[in-house]
Amino acid sequence: MVMHMHFVTPDLAIGRRVDAEDGQNLVAHGIQAMLSLCPVMRPEGIACQLSVDVKDRAELPAEAMQEAVAFLRKQIQAGRRVLVHCEMGLSRSPSIVVAYLHAVHGMPIDSAVALVKERHSMATPHPLLLASIRAHFSPTTGTIVNLSANENPIGPSAKAVEAINSAVSELHRYPDKEATVLRDKLATRLGVEQAQIFIGNGTCELIDHLARACLTSGDEALIPVPAFPVYRSAVRIAGGTVVPVPMPDGEYRVESFLERVTPRTKLVMIGSPHNPTGTILVEKELAQLINGLPEHTWLLVDEAYRDYVDAAELADALSWVAQGRNVIVMRSFSKAHGLAGLRIGYGVAPLAIAKAVDQLRQHYNTNTLAQMAAVAALDDDVHLTRTYTNNIYELNRVQRRLKEMGVPFIPSRANFVLVQASPDCVGRLAQVGVQVKEMARFGAPDHFRVSIGLPEENTKFLEAFARVLEEDREVSQPVFA
DSSP: OOOOOEEEETTEEEEOHHHHHOHHHHHHTTEEEEEESSOOOOOTTOOEEEEOOOOTTSOOOHHHHHHHHHHHHHHHHTTOEEEEEOSSSSSHHHHHHHHHHHHHHOOOHHHHHHHHHHHOTTOOOOHHHHHHHHHHHOGGGSOOEEOSSOOOTTOSOHHHHHHHHHHGGGTTSOOOTTOHHHHHHHHHHHTSOGGGEEEESSHHHHHHHHHHHHOOTTOEEEEEESOOHHHHHHHHHTTOEEEEEEOGGGOOOHHHHHTTOOTTEEEEEEESSOTTTOOOOOHHHHHHHHHHSOTTOEEEEEOTTGGGSOGGGSOOHHHHHHTTOSEEEEEESSSTTOOGGGOOEEEEOOHHHHHHHHTTSOTTOSOHHHHHHHHHHTTOHHHHHHHHHHHHHHHHHHHHHHHHTTOOEEOOSSSEEEEEOOTTHHHHHHHTTEEOEEOGGGTOTTEEEEEOOOHHHHHHHHHHHHHHHHHOOOOOOOOOO
16 A cells, blocks of 8 residues: 655644554554544554544634644654644645644644645645634733743642632631641651641742741841742841852852851751752752751751752752751742642751741641642652653753853753743733743842743744744843842
């Protein structure tokens, strides 16, 4: 049988029904997965098949487009070659491939159409199908893409949602003010005593309590620049003095911290990965910092974004807690776990520090739904894996495209990227439906931070930003002070 498959990329082919029905030739061409836009039984040798109802000469439903693109992305990301086929391979399957190239690879729709036609000269995506794709991805449709808050675009875990639903009938009862179940579970997982764990209404509350437990008037706290503004505000509310520590090129320099230590230095705050640069501390650097600090100084290691990095690459801050050093580790359920709306986080510290911080909290500072959702989320490894996989793939794509565009940015290990751009860029992006975070309050003027979203959200950002850059290319190298 003559094969009519046309490889648009090395991993993605367009074909006809006859191609999809010939299992022997599919295997010979390395096809392992198949997206069927017309009914076909799965041939032997095909590991995965998805059938989506797409009609020709008609509008393409958004749900069908999203389902098809998600399937292609998942299969190709898993290393499989995929055939997209319809009856004749001329309109519907080329259209879906255009949507995939645009959503996942950030290719402009016209360029994607041109590439498909270059590889398959007979391809003629119907105008209604293409119009549907343009409408779905157009930033002028009124859809707001919010990439400003480092939220998990996948959402909360199914186990967390189930736990919330199960707890609703008990909302007439006060929550467990000690968060006993959550603390027990964390203590077991982390290998520490329950009393070493303190729970807060998000890590913002815990940072505030830590500063109040550690600082009094005249005490100093070393804060990197740029940094999460809560660090500075917590120190000032506690009556302490902020001592800024610059991060040249967005990187930690341990020597810069140690040379600013004085007898009044009571607290040092760092993040790994750090917000907003996305940079991390490795074990050697953390050891140098801890061993260089005097005994009267506490060190906060904020690990809110740790689930976006392979644990083997991060410094093991908890091991220093186990040694009884003045190290406090904080983690959040708002980021990778997707529970930002419930506000819950935790800290781990040597017993004396943990007690000093925990005694500052109010009774019932975390609610029942947050506690139960956090307990369930800890057991949802599938959700964390999906979150990590989406983020690492999309983070690499966004950073690769920014590099191609000649945009200065700090290479990130988290779920966001710090980008340098003209001061009005945030507002101009908002005007076309893309929200990013302005960074002046963080100590990085002329920068914005963009969160990593779903593929189609990231594509909208990249396209909108490219249009802004066409109007104003006046950017320079990042400098932090």
